[in-house]
Structures are given as C-alpha cells and as structure tokens.
Amino acid sequence: DTGVSQDPRHKITKRGQNVTFRCDPISEHNRLYWYRQTLGQGPEFLTYFQNEAQLEKSRLLSDRFSAERPKGSFSTLEIQRTEQGDSAMYLCASSLSMAAQAKNIQYFGAGTRLSVL
C-alpha cells in the first residue's frame, strides 16, 4: 500500500480560472476527507465522504468549491473562479470507519499547494 496520494503536488493558476485536484485514498478506506491549510495554521475541515456519499460540508465552504467521489474510490475537489484567498495547501485524508469501534485514524496525503496569481 502506497498511502494517500494527491495530484498535482503544485498548481499555479490565474485568478478566475477553475482548478481540479485529485486524491487517491488508501485502498480499503471507506472515508475520505478534504482539508485546507494556510501557513501557520492547522488543517481546516472542508468536507468528507463515506464511500461515494458526501456526508458533511463545512459551513465555511464557498459555493465555488465542489467535491466528488463517484465510485467510492478516488475523489476530486474543484474550485471554480479561483480567488487569491484560495491560495493554500489542500490536504486529503482517508480512514477506515468500522461500525464496532470507530477509531477513525486519518492518514494524510502530501497535499496540493495552490497558488492563485
């Protein structure tokens, strides 16, 4: 198992453009999370999926952000009409949620660093 992988590692875009990031979780993990992290801050929760269902979204998440996990495997996060304030590290994490005991340890990818010019 190679862990959680994210692509691309870096993305530079111009304000107003759309961008899409991909996350491949650990293969047997049924939960997938997206976070945003800015310099000097901890990761901020954006949304999470259990299998293909998006179960929760942060109230702070703009309508310009959308995430999908079409077959319960990989996930994409799209940002439309990017703004300079969207510049951040976007982290993906996955976990195995078990009904009997939800340990819910999240394992993170290396992240995608977005720079909006």
Add this chain to the structure above:
Amino acid sequence: EDQVTQSPEALRLQEGESSSLNCSYTVSGLRGLFWYRQDPGKGPEFLFTLYSAGEEKEKERLKATLTKKESFLHITAPKPEDSATYLCAVITGNQFYFGTGTSLTVIP
C-alpha cells in the same frame, strides 16, 4: 463553540533537553484526541490517538497523555530530527478540529 488550543506556538530546545507540548480543548462529545507530526511541505503524519482520560501512549522519545480537558505530548531527550510542527486534533461527531500546532526546533 468547539475549540482546540495548542501551546506554546514555538519551542526551541537543545538536543537532550526534555519538554512538553500542551493541547487544551473545549468540545462537546469528544470521541478521540490525535497527535500528528508535520514536516514543512508535507502532510501530517499520524503519531498517537487517545480516547479516554488517563490513557497514555508512547513511541520512541514521545509520550502522549490525556485528561478531561487537555493532552500533553512529552518529548524526552529530543534529537534534531524531532524538529517539526506537532498538531493536535480532536474528533467530535464526524469532524476533526485541529489546533494551530507547536513548531519545535531541536538545536544540536
């Protein structure tokens, strides 16, 4: 409002100088507390999870403890390779709340 606070923000230690990092939380329905290590430009790396007050976990030079209001990460005789940002997170419901981290620098 659910909140996680870490202190100090930054810590510089001489190699071999033991110390502790603090994570205090005010959340309803705590389901677990997690410690992660993050190196610059990388994602957080899982260290420990604690579920109930009084629980302790150890790994090499690190030891994590949990009370009803806070957790400590004790670092014994640190080495330069322990330099990183240490993040605390709590889970309540299905959301993780992270603190802002403690940036640790261990000087040879």
